[in-house]
Amino acid sequence: xxxxxTVGQVNAYIKNMFAQDFMLGRIYIKGEVSNxxxxxxxxxxxxxxxxxxxxxxxMFAGQRSGLAFSMKEGQKVIVLGSVSIYExxxxxxxxxxxxxxxxxxxxxxKLEELKKxxxxxxxxxxxxxxxxxxxxxxxxxxxASTGAAVRDIINIAKRRNPYLQxxxxxxLVQGEGAAESIVKGIETLDRYRVDTIIIGRGGGSIEDLxxxxxxxxxxxxxxxxxxxxxxVGHETDTTISDYVAxxxxxxxxxxxxxxxxxxxxxxxxxxxxxxxxxxxLKNKLIYIRSIAENYSLKLxxxxxxxxxxxxxxxxxxxxxxxxxxxxxxxxxxxxxLDIYIEKMNGLSxxxxxxxGYSFVADERGMxxxxxxxxxxxxxxxxxxxxxxISAKVLDKVKMRRNxxx
Numbered sequence: 001x002x003x004x005x006t007v008g009q010v011n012a013y014i015k016n017m018f019a020q021d022f023m024l025g026r027i028y029i030k031g032e033v034s035n036x037x038x039x040x041x042x043x044x045x046x047x048x049x050x051x052x053x054x055x056x057x058x059m060f061a062g063q064r065s066g067l068a069f070s071m072k073e074g075q076k077v078i079v080l081g082s083v084s085i086y087e088x089x090x091x092x093x094x095x096x097x098x099x100x101x102x103x104x105x106x107x108x109x110k111l112e113e114l115k116k117x118x119x120x121x122x123x124x125x126x127x128x129x130x131x132x133x134x135x136x137x138x139x140x141x142x143x144a145s146t147g148a149a150v151r152d153i154i155n156i157a158k159r160r161n162p163y164l165q166x167x168x169x170x171x172l173v174q175g176e177g178a179a180e181s182i183v184k185g186i187e188t189l190d191r192y193r194v195d196t197i198i199i200g201r202g203g204g205s206i207e208d209l210x211x212x213x214x215x216x217x218x219x220x221x222x223x224x225x226x227x228x229x230x231x232v233g234h235e236t237d238t239t240i241s242d243y244v245a246x247x248x249x250x251x252x253x254x255x256x257x258x259x260x261x262x263x264x265x266x267x268x269x270x271x272x273x274x275x276x277x278x279x280x281l282k283n284k285l286i287y288i289r290s291i292a293e294n295y296s297l298k299l300x301x302x303x304x305x306x307x308x309x310x311x312x313x314x315x316x317x318x319x320x321x322x323x324x325x326x327x328x329x330x331x332x333x334x335x336x337l338d339i340y341i342e343k344m345n346g347l348s349x350x351x352x353x354x355x356g357y358s359f360v361a362d363e364r365g366m367x368x369x370x371x372x373x374x375x376x377x378x379x380x381x382x383x384x385x386x387x388x389i390s391a392k393v394l395d396k397v398k399m400r401r402n403x404x405x
Contacts, residue, residue: 008087015085018092024083029055029094030102033075046071046079046081048094057081059096066098077103107206118215123222123244129245130227133195135261138165138190140197140226142182145170149202149231149252156256161263167194173201178211183220189228197224198255199241200231212239221245231255329338359383371396 005013018024031048038044042061047054058080059067069137071077080098085091100108118124123319139157143150145168157164169185172178182199189197211217212232221228230245231252236252241247249255300306360368361381366372374393382389 007090011085011087011090014092015087017165018084026080026082027094028078028080030076030078031055033071033073033077036071036073041142042073044096048077055083056091056093057096058093059099063097066096069101071099071145078102105295106171107210107213111206111240114215114218115243117219118240118244123218128222131226132229132247132258133183135266136164136195136259138167138192139259140192140194141166141168142171142185142189142197143168143201143252147202149200152251152253153198153231153256156253157260160257160260163263164260167192171273173211174204174208179217182211182217186217186220186224186228190224194226196259197226197228198231198249198252198259200229200235200249200252200255203234203237209233209237209239212241214240214311217241218244229255229259288338371398 029048031050034047034049034054036046042064044059044064044067046057046059048057049055058082066080078100079094079096080100081094081096083092083094086093100266115220122128141150141153143153150168154166154168156177157166169188171185172181186197186199199212201212203209206213212230212329218240221230221241227246229247229249230239230241231249231254232239232241235250247258249258359382361383362368362374363379363381365381366373368380374380374396376393376395380391380393381389
């Protein structure tokens with residue numbers, strides 16, 4: 001018996017065949033919307049049909065960011081998605097990722113493909129972006145010579161800096177030849193050496209803005225040596241030139257504000273700096289003058305002349321004190337000397353001799369103060385006030401002392 005498969009196995013096999021088909025993994029399908037239902041879960045179920053057939057479609061809630069409008073019955077749309085088998089029911093359907101209205105859908109597809117190509121080439125990389133000069137003297141503008149965009153740019157630029165030189169290259173910004181005209185404007189102003197270039201126009205549909213999505217415009221912007229600000233359409237509009245330019249402005253008016261410094265604000269800021277610098281300089285001079293005065297006082301106090309004068313006065317004071325102390329010391333010593341003289345006079349042997357006393361010494365010159373020191377026939381020397389007498393001991397008598405006194 002031949003191999004027998006379950007329904008699930010067959011459905012899984014077919015699903016695998018769909019998954020291996022590269023074309024079915026990312027495919028654009030156009031048709032008319034039918035049986036459109038918004039589920040409470042956020043998923044959208046609908047059918048695409050044309051005169052030859054229908055295909056079931058689903059867009060899951062997580063893919064709703066790829067839908068920029070509300071789907072209605074009968075709309076002509078282009079759906080980007082993948083075709084696969086829903087195994088439970090055994091039927092294939094389109095899993096939608098993006099849904100575009102057919103009128104602009106092909107342009108959006110072309111735009112996405114070009115954007116991906118240029119991004120892979122590195123033309124959107126931040127490392128290639130040039131800084132916009134802070135203060136410019138010449139502003140170049142590539143846009144239509146009539147319309148609100150150029151008026152807004154010129155009015156705002158002149159209001160911010162009345163001394164600014166504005167050079168307008170009147171380019172076609174819509175229709176046949178617009179891309180080539182924009183490229184020529186960029187190249188001309190780049191050769192003219194303006195400081196900054198603004199390219200842009202007012203808002204419109206994707207068809208109206210398409211010239212700024214052309215690859216030749218993107219390459220001209222990328223290769224330009226002058227910094228470029230892209231200001232195409234309104235804030236929600238985005239073009240290829242916005243990605244390639246050095247800076248994107250949401251509107252032409254905003255581009256003028258980004259490109260041109262406010263001369264009045266700068267002047268006011270400079271005046272403010274002048275006032276602040278004057279005030280700071282005045283305070284600094286007061287501070288320096290105070291320090292100089294302090295240094296002057298210190299210099300007067302610490303100067304050699306002042307020091308010498310101070311030391312000289314101190315030396316004079318010491319000299320006076322020394323003289324006073326010497327006088328006091330001499331008087332004191334003189335007084336003590338007088339006392340010592342009186343005491344010496346009282347104790348002097350000569351003084352005693354002058355008073356009638358004499359000094360008796362033996363042959364050895366020793367004072368004789370006791371009769372027991374001599375004996376009969378010893379020679380003595382008797383000293384008197386005016387000379388010396390030699391004597392001989394003939395006799396000696398020892399006196400008895402009265403014990404009562």
